[in-house]
Amino acid sequence: MSAIPFPKPDPKILARRGEIVAGLAALLPGECLVTSEDERRAFETDALTAYRRVPLAVVLPRSTQELASVMKFLHKEGVKVVARGAGTSLAGGAIPQEDAVVIGVGKMNRILDVDYPNRIIRVEAGVTNLAITDAVAADGFFYAPDPSSQLACTIAGNIGMNSGGAHCLKYGVTVNNVLGLKMVLVDGTIVEIGGEFLDSPGLDLLGLVVGSEGQLGIVTEATLRILRAAEDARPVLFGFPTSEQAGACVASIIAAGIIPVAIEFMDKPAIEICEAFSRAGYPLDVGALLIVEVEGSPAEIEEELARIVAIAKGHGVSTIRESKSAMETAAIWKGRKSAFGATGRVADYICMDGVIPTGELPNVLHRVSEIVAAHGLRVANVFHAGDGNLHPLVLYDINDPLEQAKAEAAGAEILKLCVEVGGCLTGEHGVGIEKRDLMPVQFSPADLAQQMRVRAVFDPAWLLNPAKVFPLEGRTPAQ
């Protein structure tokens, strides 16, 4: 009894399932093909677990060539395709449909080349986000975008969603850190976009593909920028009596011309949930918490911190705690990065991802709590405050259809509020199915039609992840 509709599966494709699976089996060894219903079920959803669809089959190719041969075959057969990384999308971006084949890049997880003089790394798309940093950390380098899900999520999914993370305030999101891609188009053609250099030639197809949610092609390799880590980094906890004060403090820090590496925000419910789960040592007697990370040499850190502390004092900060050791630093970040997981242990939740102008933080936080309370639900806020990217977690009981409907209604109201104050529906999680039907709130019919015409250039028959991003009604062909 799900609220978000999926397109009706094509009965002709369902009827030909045996034939299609046989065709795939001719292209790939058994270990790369998942056909039994039980095993296919493992791919039926992503991190938006309220929605599930068992796919026609799942293919896990080992190389770009293999993947291209599969795409060519499915294209010829007119079969839809849903690309999948690790399936951690919070927007339902990786949820299959019954008449589609899932193509997962999980078996393509090698680091291909590390080049320190040019500060680049080349990887297969199925490598996890954290494995990239792990491959270069011993030499003092890192890959900047760090989604909280980095242990599990793949660079393919990061590219699919243009993912961000806590440290993106300073270092940018995925699109700012990708230099090149290898991608398989819907008909099996292999293309290379960009490379080991800056600013790819021609139109910025790289910028278009990053964040395109598996609608333009399947990414199989990526060339990424790696950066040398700062000499040192130190997170500091700032506790405030109220959320409004913490929000105002964020705006003042940015206004003072300080761009820390990260400014993360947690309100009281989020602090309690995270502290109970991770024992990070968060203060429990505050209404809101900021984790501000600064980096550089010890002296540079002291200088910047002194300025931030002075600003925080102007906003009534009640607790200031600096990390004194690497272990403490790790604990502080573990608490933040496990926020969603920890929340998942106390309740089911939907995670909103709207962005607002930072000046609106106090106002919007206030209205978010009103909206959620009006639906009789609870909310925990934990998000990237420096760039105004909110993550209200609306808590509900997934087994209660009525609560689910209320949670979704509250979520929609929150996102509409974000757009109303000058922001947008999603800052890093993507549209998927979750925000698909809200797209007309942010875009005019002409805006959407232009996007859909571009989409159709890559995929004229709408075979690639077709249930996502654009409302099901009124889809536009290429011209």
Place this chain on the structure above:
Amino acid sequence: MIPVDETEVADVVAGARAARRPIAIVGGGTRAGLGRPVEAQIRLETRGLTGITLYEPSELVISARAGTALSEIEAVLAAKRQCLAFEPMDHRPLYGTRGEPTIGAVAACNISGPRRIQAGAARDFLIGLRFVNGRGEIIKSGGRVMKNVTGLDLVRLQCGAHGTLGVLTEASFKVLPAPKSSATLALHGLSDDAGVAALSAALGSPFHVSGATHLPAGIGADEALTLLRLEGTEHSVRHRRDALIDLLAPNGGAEELPAERAAALWRAIRDALFVAEPRETAIWRLSVAPTSAPKIVAALADRIDIRHFYDWGGGLVWLAVAPGEDAQAGSIRAAIAGSGHATLVRAPQAIRAEADIFEPLSVPLMKLTAGIKTSFDPDRIINPGRMYTGI
């Protein structure tokens, strides 16, 4: 035609489309030499579309109509100690043009400067656009907030499309605090290889280098200069300067340049002043992996006469060559051999009309590019041919 608002732009385009008359978009006219010449009956000038429409210093965002002078925007930002961190190049010295560069052209042509290596390009700071497509429709993409992954990213697609996908009417950029202080270190007399190696060492250090250039002997000075810029608070710059001097000791000992000389050098690097004269030479911009740049240059120097210098840690090579028949496009692209791309930035009109100004694309990418052009501009009336034949 000089429309004064977005609706008038839409009317001009709709009219031109109905009459099948192509339009050339003109901003400040200072970068008219960039790209292939456009044959068009209608000149659409953006100078009626001016004014800053939003500036929130505490939210790091500025929006302005496309014809707004870049100088106006930079002045307004400077008053609040902020800047366009990607340091847009001024093309006037290279083209010998007058007039005022506009913010619309910065967005349309993805114009960046030396700080691109650290801060990112114009395309990394452009967060929202309004434009009129070739169907005469007013379209927006992105917005005014720092993060936005809602729908397909038409903002980046427009940034660097040189106006071939529509007439930009308003752009929003993320801005950053202007650096409070800066220091420039110089190494003297290094070969291209050694210079680029020093740049790599510095860029691979934790010291946040925001400019990394190698000027071979005879470019800017008699002996080669390898330059590294550090920016930030005074205290931090001093610390990193000292650390970088230690780090570069094996590369031949770095010394700090006087502030005025350094500022003049970075401006000259940004605007490619070193290759602007003599005026009849053709100018190329090569984007390659930094460590391969000296090899590409050496291979070229064996075959043709060149003058060159490196920015972006070696990844950007500015090249001046004799115009010849095709501005040496064949030799240059053969030397790069697909491991990067070359743009012909300046050449006589006749060559610009014939040569591939932008790197030719693979067949499938060209097909997608043509399809995208059509999806915005079905009758190919906006800046037709500016990038590629018919596009």
